[in-house]
Amino acid sequence: MLSVAVFVFVGWIISVCLHEFGHAVVAYWGGDTSVKEKGYLTLNPLKYTHLSYSLVLPLVFLLIGGIPLPGAAVYIDVKRLRSRAWESAVSFAGPAASILVTLLLALPFFLGLAPAVPNHWIWEALAFLILLQVAGVFLNLLPIPPLDGYGIIEPWLAANVRSQLNGWSRYGIFVVFGLLWFSPEANRAFWQTVETVSTSLGVPMELAWMGYDLFNQWAAAMLVSLIVIGVVAQRVIPEPLQHWQEQGYQLLEQQHYESAIAAFDQAIRKSPGSAEAWYHRGNALRGLQRYEEAIAAYDHAIQHQSGYRAWYMKGNTLADLGQYEEAIAAYDHAMQHQPDSLNLGSLRGQLLTQLQRHEEALTTYDRLLQFHSDHAHTWIRRGNVLRHLERYEEAIAAYDRAIALHSNNYLPWLNRGLALGQLQRHEEELTAYQTAKELAPDEAAVGYAVSQVLFDLGRYEEAIATIDKTIYSNPELYQFWYLRGLILFHLMQPERALAALDQAIQIQSNDADLWIERSKVLHALEQHEEAIASYNHALHLSSKIGID
Template structure:
């Protein structure tokens, strides 16, 4: 059936607004990214954010889930976007605020630019001016909404760096809910609606946008946008999936590297004497091919020819040595590289990891401290420092480092887990249990955390809950002898002889001699010693 003229008009308005909106969202996110780049987060370039390509900014929640949610509620469905900034790389709190402010500033500039024709009195009642008025008004809505000081929005991001640090962990917990909570308030609280939309209307009129065109544009867009929006989203998601497929590192890539390697070999053979640069380049190619032993030999040859080789040769040599298990030599090579450059926080961090691998925990801690001097908000460094302190037996200091890690990154499941293990060692079982429960909120299917939780519950005499935790653990990882053993202990405490022996049998099958040696003197099995099945299994 042919579309009426009103339908075609509505479709044209919806298409114009949707395309204009996508461009404005890209400008908004580009504003965040470029200011972050200026402020010290160079990773935005590697992530592809310094572009106006909408596929680089698409986000599952903001581009699909929320718009469809608004559609179902009868509202306007417009895709959003997101960029992910490493705020700890930014030079100061001022830069952090500037990054958050950059997006709304871009939106404000778009609104001013779009409204300029109206201020010149150029509007009429055709579809173009109706669509332009609606699009301009939507920019004002986006600007006012984003500047609200609610966690996850830019308005909060501007203020957050200046808030007391003690507030920030609690406020971070609200990031995942702040956006939806605000939507619910604006949707259901009449006073909030009146204030917000009244403010939007005032700014739009100040910009010269005719209210009648705004209302008409909104109505026609709402009628025609649903099908158009869904079609565009499907196309965007399909293209995004195609473009985001990982490039295969198959035979063609290997052949390309082998060809480069052959070219280096030919160049080395033809030059008398051979330059250090050729041996270094050959080492890099061998490293990409994971032929680390040969890579080390190439780097050694480069260093023979040029002992004061740039630090990159020493660094690459250290990595290759590390990969083949020559840890001591890797550390020595890395130390040579550090002498030739001004070490970055990442250099100190990686150096700490290498030292930890050699059980040189005190040196590793000193290296992590150097990294934290300029990267104090890196949760991973705090976590690794906690690990080194743990292995040194400094449990209180280890807990302090884990606390810092989870303060900076509340979703850091491994840090919560390690924190719980230390509390178990200190026999502070209620605190350990809280840590394990927090870890399981983040990673519910971790058998190690479930087993640790079961052990802790057993120490608290909560045997039924402990059995449940161990059952969940061995269901995921049936080869964990410790989980089976502790499950047997819980059954024994409950007087459940057959389940206890059955679980113990599983532990013995997985780890025979150590399990038997422990079980013989374990008071948890005192009541089972007279059971023939137990004696047959253990003795």
């Protein structure tokens, strides 16, 4: 029956819009205001859908197998979201909207308002549409890329795991459909679950499958019509600006940067003043490390719409080029739009620290903490700046605030130890490092710090045992071999000390202090000519790098 097919078709389009609107509105609340600029908050189907990817392909799946999935037509700028929790919330928002639609559609059945004996085709159509909605929700919540179920857990996965799984994202949908198509057991288990949930909502399964039969009478005709319309539209109708931009977003997300640039170039030809196209063109160029061209693209975006994002990304790109002063200026422009931005304030403070402008960095962190007083890493960075300013007691207080906020993080304990060491409070320093080591037993910097303070305390046997364990896991770091040499020399083992220092020199031969220590060991071994040669080499290195 054509009426059933049209009803299901229209119902599906509405559900797609609400699903994508759910993603967009939560992204907007979470910090990505670009979704408003892209028109995703309008509930306009044309803003969410791309003819090929968001409408035709899902409907082909619907018409062939009766299993729809919303098209991935909303492109979120994840970098603008405030936290991983918001990233997960954005992914869950689409299925949540679909669940709400399903519950609303099922109300007549759940409340007993539907007739016991259907007297109109709409009841069969509605029951079938509910069945499809339930199936879509279950499929979309599978933790398989690129489905929303995977998007919910993705922010919490390790970077290497995310990278591996994202490489399979383009095949995920086909794997799922292939499994349901070719595995009778998987197909049976899936539909039994869908039927159980639908039945619990009051939907009679006989009615739903009657709706499927009525829908299927027109499935072939609608499928052919949709394919013909799609092909004709692609050949006859000029691609709109939105098409090229959304194609660019998708290619950018897949890291196909050259193709993304080509898509954004097409968008710019249609609308030279499109700040959105210029901005994302800059992102694609930055992905190719073509930084100067990326900055030029961001400048175009700023010219047409001076907003937060283009200034922020221009600052990041200038920092990539080592142009820290210019990067700070760009961040300052961005902060005019978002003065409370945690990310911007942190980056600005870190660049000022690199430039040794510690007082300004401290002011930046102090202002940031007015908005984000519960952010442990900002307290750590503030403590590090105070250490550079030799304000060690204040630094310790900052690390203590970080520990109170995040007691399982080893970094504030490690840095607290460094500040205590500057105050010659070595026993407290050791206690701080030992706590850090309990929290991060495999962290090389912690093992080195423990070894160093044990050495400073004259506990050489414990120091050598600790540094040996650390070197076993990190044999490529010359500082560890250097410290091992110093410890062994104090243990009156000059031969082993010399071997350790020589190993350090193989890794890093330009450290003048290392050659001086080597000279001392050689003198102890009465190898005086080699000792003099080693000392002269140290003097040569010192004069070369301007050390007095």
